[in-house]
Amino acid sequence: MTTALVYDPAFLEHQTGHHPENPHRLEVIVSALRQDEALWESLQHLAPREASDEDIMRCHSYRLIDQIRSLCERGVSRIDLDTTICPKSLEISRLAAGAATLAVDEVFNDSTNAVALVRPPGHHATSDRAMGFCLFNNVAIAARYAQVHYGADRVLIIDWDVHHGNGTQDIFYRDPSVFYFSTHQYPYYPGTGAANEVGLDKGEGTTLNIPLSEGTPARTHREAFSDALKKIGKGFQPDLIIISAGFDSRRGDPLGGLLLEDSDFAEMTKEVMDIADRTGGGRVVSVLEGGYNLDTLGETVKTHVTALKF
Ligand SMILES: [Zn+2]
16 A cells, blocks of 8 residues: 655744744654654655645635735734735645645555645635635645546545634535535634535535534544445445545543543544545545644544554
């Protein structure tokens, strides 16, 4: 099994100041992965290129790209109360989206699965709005890219971040070719993700939200995840699975109130791989979203990558 790791030190240059979504997140992740020499050396290491306007505009308006460009050029440091940028953020968010599309290239060519360790994260970004630390929606851009470049008819996005991926849901809400499945703390930021949000028009039935109250026991959380995933796997038959891999659903995250442990992430990863093996040639792309506990994040991501690799 070949696992690709897409990463670029340039992701550390998206400077956010005193903010939970900061460069140290990737530093602790890369450091934990490197410490496991056998794992690190077994990965196919790749550097991304920037996503083009064409790639981005399959999911976002030109107005959003232009707005981010203009704010970066003017040295404005905030898009909204939560979302901080620096002069290089446009370039680096293009690179983050490009890392997700390169991961897609890998799983349709040389690798079984691929992990993109990126910042800024993406799942809150809607077609015309950057929000919640997110500028461009990396997983949405990757899903569209797979459809256009590799003829993937059905893409399943699995979002296990503690927050609901309102942006991803919104982009595919009327689209039956991309299934959006999320488990998340609810009610919580950004306010969306109720169980009755199931898609619209032709997309009705290809959005599935499992809202979980704060403090839901890990076992209940995991069972809900597994049951839903099994059902989706049978009905939808994805050609590609993309994980919106947020690790702020782990116990002890400063921004979350859910209770998953590292072993839960390993097991969820294996369950996703099983569905992918049965329906999509094993193709799994994992793209980093949240995860803010710098004491545990490195180990948690290492557990996830190890499960993908071995
Ligand atoms: Zn999150």
